[in-house]
Amino acid sequence: MNKGKEFFGDGTPIVNFVDVFHNRGLISRALGGRVQLTPKEISNYEVKKGDLFFTRTSETIEEIGYPSVMLDNPHNTVFSGFVLRGRCVEESDPLENIFKKYVFFTDTFRQEMMKKSSMTTRALTSGTALKSMLFRFPVSRVEQRKIGELITKLDSLIALYQRKPDYQKWRY
Numbered sequence: 001m002n003k004g005k006e007f008f009g010d011g012t013p014i015v016n017f018v019d020v021f022h023n024r025g026l027i028s029r030a031l032g033g034r035v036q037l038t039p040k041e042i043s044n045y046e047v048k049k050g051d052l053f054f055t056r057t058s059e060t061i062e063e064i065g066y067p068s069v070m071l072d073n074p075h076n077t078v079f080s081g082f083v084l085r086g087r088c089v090e091e092s093d094p095l096e097n098i099f100k101k102y103v104f105f106t107d108t109f110r111q112e113m114m115k116k117s118s119m120t121t122r123a124l125t126s127g128t129a130l131k132s133m134l135f136r137f138p139v140s141r142v143e144q145r146k147i148g149e150l151i152t153k154l155d156s157l158i159a160l161y162q163r164k165p166d167y168q169k170w171r172y
Contacts, residue, residue, distance in 0.1 A: 001045040002081035003035055011036035013074065017082040020053045020068040024101040028074035037078065045078035050097050052086035052104065053079060054113075054130060057122050064123040065113040065130075067104035069097055084127055096141050098148030109135045 001014075014033040019026055028047075037045075051070045058064045065084075070077075079085050088094070095103070103109065112133045117125040138144055 001035075001037075001041060001078055003037075007036045008034065010034045012042055013077045015047055015053055015068075015070070015077065015079040015083060017055055017080060020083050021055050021063075021066050023068050024105060025071045025097075026053070026068050027072050028070070028077055029072075031074075031077065033080070035078070042076055042078055047074050047077040047079055047085070048087070049073045050088070050093055050095075050100070051079075052100060054084045054086065054104075054125065056082055056084050056126075057124050059122060061114050061117065061119045061123040062110075064117045065110075065125045067100075069100040071097055071101075084125070084130060086130060094139075094141075095137060096144040096148055098152060099137070099144035101148060102151050103135060103137055106135075109133070 011034045013028060013031045014035045015026060015031060016033045019031060019033070023030075047070055049070055049072060053068045053070075054065045055063070058066075112135070113125065116129045116133055117123055138147070
């Protein structure tokens with residue numbers, strides 16, 4: 001979904017490149033972008049809980065196809081033409097959303113993404129390339145959930161320890 005710049009700033013929430021590039025999981029209320037759309041456009045580019053998004057282009061091949069997953073139930077939310085949307089084609093999605101936050105960011109999948117994307121002046125991937133990418137995952141949804149929860153806790157701990165304390169220097 002691409003629109004002229006005059007359509008942006010208010011209206012329907014939109015998942016954009018920056019949202020996907022910087023977040024492994026998306027929450028609809030945290031989306032900052034807005035765009036004016038017709039009801040048909042909203043229907044055509046609708047975002048649902050569990051949808052995967054991948055960055056379509058990048059300056060470098062190493063940063064192509066960064067993934068993110070919609071974690072809640074967005075209302076009248078769409079996605080930008082600068083990202084690709086992936087959605088399970090099966091009636092029942094075999095992956096837990098908390099697990100999706102990480103399985104498409106593993107070294108193995110990142111290598112697959114780089115191998116099946118192209119590089120000219122910019123790196124580029126496509127829906128056709130995404131459809132051909134393979135990955136492994138535990139069949140057990142309970143195991144997926146536990147893995148996702150553990151990595152989420154580790155991410156939180158790492159973020160906590162990376163914050164620099166704000167100390168003031170005093171002499172006595």
